[in-house]
Amino acid sequence: MSTYADRLRGNIRVFNEFVAGPGLWVLITLLFTYAALFETQLFVIGLIVGSVLALGSIGLTLIYGVMRFGNFAHGDLMMMGAYVTFFLLNGTILGQRRDANIGVGLNDLPAGTERLGDLTFGYSFLIGVALSAVVLAIVCLGLDRLVYRPLRQRGSSIVTFAIASLGIAFSVRALLLIIWGPDPRTYVSGIHKAQHYPFDVVLKTDQVFIMVVAVVMTALVYLLLFRTKLGKAMRAYSDNPDLALVSGINTDRVIFWTWVIGGSLMAIAGSLLALQANLKPELGFQLLLPLFAGAILGGLGKPQGALIGALVVGVAQEVSVAYISAGYKPAVSFMILILILLIRPRGLFGDAN
Amino acid sequence: MRAERMITPIVLFVVAFLVTAIPFERSGGNFAGTASFLTTFLTTVGIYAIFTLALNIQWGYTGVFNFGVAAFFLVGAYTAAIVTKDPASGEFVQYVGGFGEFLSPDFLDAGEWLPFIVGVGAAGMASGILALLLSVPTLRLREDYLAIATIGVAELMRRIVIEEKSLVGGTNAMVGIPGPLDGYFDPGDWKYAFLVMVIVFLGLLLFAVERGIRSPWGRVLRALKEDETVTAASGKDVFAFRMQGFVLGAIIMGMGGAVFGYGRGSVGPETFDHFFATFLFWAMLIVGGSGNNWGAIVGAFVVWGVWTISLQLNGYDLPGVLQVRIFFIRDLLIGMTIVLFLLLRPQGLVPEQRRVSSWLDRRVRTPSDARPPPEAGAAGGE
Numbered sequence: 001m002s003t004y005a006d007r008l009r010g011n012i013r014v015f016n017e018f019v020a021g022p023g024l025w026v027l028i029t030l031l032f033t034y035a036a037l038f039e040t041q042l043f044v045i046g047l048i049v050g051s052v053l054a055l056g057s058i059g060l061t062l063i064y065g066v067m068r069f070g071n072f073a074h075g076d077l078m079m080m081g082a083y084v085t086f087f088l089l090n091g092t093i094l095g096q097r098r099d100a101n102i103g104v105g106l107n108d109l110p111a112g113t114e115r116l117g118d119l120t121f122g123y124s125f126l127i128g129v130a131l132s133a134v135v136l137a138i139v140c141l142g143l144d145r146l147v148y149r150p151l152r153q154r155g156s157s158i159v160t161f162a163i164a165s166l167g168i169a170f171s172v173r174a175l176l177l178i179i180w181g182p183d184p185r186t187y188v189s190g191i192h193k194a195q196h197y198p199f200d201v202v203l204k205t206d207q208v209f210i211m212v213v214a215v216v217m218t219a220l221v222y223l224l225l226f227r228t229k230l231g232k233a234m235r236a237y238s239d240n241p242d243l244a245l246v247s248g249i250n251t252d253r254v255i256f257w258t259w260v261i262g263g264s265l266m267a268i269a270g271s272l273l274a275l276q277a278n279l280k281p282e283l284g285f286q287l288l289l290p291l292f293a294g295a296i297l298g299g300l301g302k303p304q305g306a307l308i309g310a311l312v313v314g315v316a317q318e319v320s321v322a323y324i325s326a327g328y329k330p331a332v333s334f335m336i337l338i339l340i341l342l343i344r345p346r347g348l349f350g351d352a353n
Numbered sequence: 354m355r356a357e358r359m360i361t362p363i364v365l366f367v368v369a370f371l372v373t374a375i376p377f378e379r380s381g382g383n384f385a386g387t388a389s390f391l392t393t394f395l396t397t398v399g400i401y402a403i404f405t406l407a408l409n410i411q412w413g414y415t416g417v418f419n420f421g422v423a424a425f426f427l428v429g430a431y432t433a434a435i436v437t438k439d440p441a442s443g444e445f446v447q448y449v450g451g452f453g454e455f456l457s458p459d460f461l462d463a464g465e466w467l468p469f470i471v472g473v474g475a476a477g478m479a480s481g482i483l484a485l486l487l488s489v490p491t492l493r494l495r496e497d498y499l500a501i502a503t504i505g506v507a508e509l510m511r512r513i514v515i516e517e518k519s520l521v522g523g524t525n526a527m528v529g530i531p532g533p534l535d536g537y538f539d540p541g542d543w544k545y546a547f548l549v550m551v552i553v554f555l556g557l558l559l560f561a562v563e564r565g566i567r568s569p570w571g572r573v574l575r576a577l578k579e580d581e582t583v584t585a586a587s588g589k590d591v592f593a594f595r596m597q598g599f600v601l602g603a604i605i606m607g608m609g610g611a612v613f614g615y616g617r618g619s620v621g622p623e624t625f626d627h628f629f630a631t632f633l634f635w636a637m638l639i640v641g642g643s644g645n646n647w648g649a650i651v652g653a654f655v656v657w658g659v660w661t662i663s664l665q666l667n668g669y670d671l672p673g674v675l676q677v678r679i680f681f682i683r684d685l686l687i688g689m690t691i692v693l694f695l696l697l698r699p700q701g702l703v704p705e706q707r708r709v710s711s712w713l714d715r716r717v718r719t720p721s722d723a724r725p726p727p728e729a730g731a732a733g734g735e
Contacts, residue, residue: 094677151695159496160699162496164695166632167636167691170684171684173688174682174688178678288504327515331509331512334502334506341502
């Protein structure tokens, strides 16, 4: 009996190595070609959603690579970033009966809300997102100092980290509800006209902006990881912590910068997301599934993989709307996740192990 | 050390006192009202203890990592509902199944008990099959893969319930689920009988799980949690044992879902959100102490006690700032409790016992103080 099981396992290994890897690439190419040709509009929207997800997935995968745990608070912290931007813009919080306003906000800056071109927001939004990125980086560092570092020092198992991050996820959500309440929020109100592009694609200018920012941020992360000494250290640590330690890489520094990068990306991704959809505290936990699906599809710990994985998840989710009920969007990321776990758990770029 | 041991009784006493005293005070010293309130409270604790017990088998004993209790809860509750209810009638109420009439033959008042027993069994089976399917792609991998996959399956199940309107009624809750033996009691008194039934059911489960955990099979599970490699090296099929632990836990969760449905009389998709139907059970398990069945029950009591107290507090004339936020504050407290327990008291209120087998217990009388320090078997599974 065991020989049969062994043979089966051997076959599975061969399948993973030589069939599933290339097979996945073929599947992705087919999906993208089909979507681009026949569902162009949804394909473009999918790329936009995917590029925002990618910012989250990259952060998730970096944290996983360096600290070896799945950060289940990632989605909720993204929402926190979005809410911090919201607060910085107009200083609004939930009051006793209705909203209370502290009276100051970035929107009060001279001509702060004057629309930039066809966009719905002014430069105050850009400053808001930048400040929110700083706040979230500090929040992440604080969480690391208070929660994750003590657990690390105690040599806790990854499971303890995961449960702690789940606890943080729900605490953050509760905090958002306490401060801003359960009602949906938007950065700007008013109608936003869509523009026509070639191939019958209709997009709002904000959506183009979202994509551009996401691409720029991804490029920055790429440069940081692959063109700086710090990035080299982070990748080395992620590949092999012991070897990195022996080579004199400063663990604390690597962890510090991982949180800074991950936290800033959370705030930017959350704010961009809130630009085109309503801001709701519940959104955070729902984001978790596509974020993880993207990161696992790309191979956990591999930023370039997370980028591609998140784009695939975004496109698949949006294009699915043409065929099944929109309520099944989360189910699409779940299906991708299960498929990957079944045929190639290490994802597109993951190392054989 | 002495002060350390007093924590658990003190916490238990405070929660028990507040849960009794607040409704007593609110109802103006009405004993019957307080008793009725406490019955509902204890029934809920009993039902949630079933889930916590099941989660304890999966995580506390086997080390399998289920973040999607909601999925098994949902499947169990809905399966029991469609087994027990009569077939759907009318244009606006749609669901499959409805075997209640079929399961009520004219003998020994079968309608009062047979559908419920079948319902609990079917709920456990449906939930177990779901776990079996899920374990194939995930259980060989690292723990966090299973965690995210279970979150996914919980979301998927909830979506299916909402989207497939003719399956189990969509967003309209399935209402009018009968309760076991409710034909024998006044509608107002039935809940006392139901409390007894829940306690008996929980007792049976507890007994069975305790026996199982102390058997050679249970020893393998616990060894697995401590060190997978060593267990594999001693010739145990790691995957098979993890699967058994996971599926057994899921079966019990499904049964718990069935009992929940009978007690509540209705199930709707809003019950099964991640906070209420997954995270709360984790909070109960971590607070009580994972790896200990009594801890699971104590945790259910304490966490649900805190939950209930926060509901009761809302009856008082609180400042408006607090009034609109009391539930969110409660959620924040429960979330932070998990993190604080992991950091400060990973063994929970009732630490895991380092007992090996019932046979050894009888042979070697170990003084209870000779336990290793609590960190060794703590909630985190270090």
